[in-house]
Amino acid sequence: MLRSTAFRLIGIMLSLLLFTGCAGAVEEPDEPGLLLGFSQIGSESAWRIGNTRDIENSAEEYGISLMLENANQNQENQIDAIRRFIAYKVDVIAFSPIVEDGWDNVLMEAKEAGIPVVLVDRDIRTEKEGLTTCLIGADFYNEGVMAGQYLIRKADELGLEEVNIVEITGTQNSTPMEQRQAGFADTISSDPRMHILESIDGDFIKSRGAECMRYLLETYGEEIDVVYSHNDEMTLGALPEIEKTSMIPGKDIIIISIDAGQEAIDVLKDGRINCVVECTPNLGDELMEIVFKLKNGEEVEAVIHPTEQVFSDEMDVNSIAPRGY
Ligand code: GZL
Numbered sequence: 001m002l003r004s005t006a007f008r009l010i011g012i013m014l015s016l017l018l019f020t021g022c023a024g025a026v027e028e029p030d031e032p033g034l035l036l037g038f039s040q041i042g043s044e045s046a047w048r049i050g051n052t053r054d055i056e057n058s059a060e061e062y063g064i065s066l067m068l069e070n071a072n073q074n075q076e077n078q079i080d081a082i083r084r085f086i087a088y089k090v091d092v093i094a095f096s097p098i099v100e101d102g103w104d105n106v107l108m109e110a111k112e113a114g115i116p117v118v119l120v121d122r123d124i125r126t127e128k129e130g131l132t133t134c135l136i137g138a139d140f141y142n143e144g145v146m147a148g149q150y151l152i153r154k155a156d157e158l159g160l161e162e163v164n165i166v167e168i169t170g171t172q173n174s175t176p177m178e179q180r181q182a183g184f185a186d187t188i189s190s191d192p193r194m195h196i197l198e199s200i201d202g203d204f205i206k207s208r209g210a211e212c213m214r215y216l217l218e219t220y221g222e223e224i225d226v227v228y229s230h231n232d233e234m235t236l237g238a239l240p241e242i243e244k245t246s247m248i249p250g251k252d253i254i255i256i257s258i259d260a261g262q263e264a265i266d267v268l269k270d271g272r273i274n275c276v277v278e279c280t281p282n283l284g285d286e287l288m289e290i291v292f293k294l295k296n297g298e299e300v301e302a303v304i305h306p307t308e309q310v311f312s313d314e315m316d317v318n319s320i321a322p323r324g325y
Pocket of ligand 1: 044045046047048121122138176204230231232233258259279
């Protein structure tokens with residue numbers, strides 16, 4: 001009995017020696033990589049899905065570990081995710097705020113925990129200083145301006161004397177909705193031909209875009225000259241509703257959309273819509289660069305806007321390269 005116990009003890013000691021490295025060189029683990037916590041709004045559009053994919057790809061390329069949580073369009077889920085990132089002591093927190101208000105408390109908790117926060121895609125509204133470090137996202141106001149400028153050119157080309165517009169907006173109180181609406185309205189406001197008949201909330205969702213278009217057609221019918229839609233999903237939802245009427249989209253009704261995902265570019269090529277303003281979802285590389293800068297204690301830019309263009313029936317639409325989202 002004693003002998004077998006002695007042999008077992010020797011075996012345990014030997015294995016301990018092996019594992020503690022005393023019995024030979026054991027690779028010291030590399031410097032642990034950076035850990036980024038990202039709270040994503042949801043999967044409401046091809047844009048959002050493309051944005052998520054790009055962030056995942058960039059994290060892998062940059063060797064940054066990613067904790068990505070999908071909030072399924074719910075602000076409380078985003079707040080809970082940020083609290084989990086804080087508890088997990090991630091190196092950096094990034095998120096795309098579904099709406100602009102309601103973030104002060106959780107971002108104060110991140111600040112007190114000493115974890116820098118990066119805004120991706122959308123902005124927040126706050127009176128407090130220093131809650132976030134950088135915003136990486138489109139200039140939504142300029143997207144609205146580009147949409148308005150296209151419409152003015154189109155009205156000139158067609159010799160329109162009166163232009164009646166219906167607007168299907170994105171999520172109320174979100175940065176893209178507020179700024180796309182303001183940029184467009186400010187651009188057309190000095191043109192006496194332009195009249196916005198009604199703006200209605202489509203929440204950036206395809207089914208809501210269809211519902212909104214049904215209501216607008218029932219209410220205004222052939223009075224509608226233009227549909228200004230804040231994203232492709234709602235545009236793609238609205239199209240079949242127009243096609244149930246005698247009006248031909250892209251001809252009887254000018255249709256202006258934003259995002260420029262592949263599906264919208266395809267219907268632009270078919271002539272069913274007239275203009276798509278680009279809003280790139282590819283923000284991942286910029287985000288990873290900012291993560292490294294923050295961890296190296298470097299200064300970061302307050303705002304990073306990607307460059308964006310307009311695709312429309314003014315160009316050779318067949319030359320548009322595949323969009324990738
Ligand atoms: C824009 C982004 C918007 C897209 C929509 O950067 O916030 O949210 O335009 C998405 O497709 O739902």
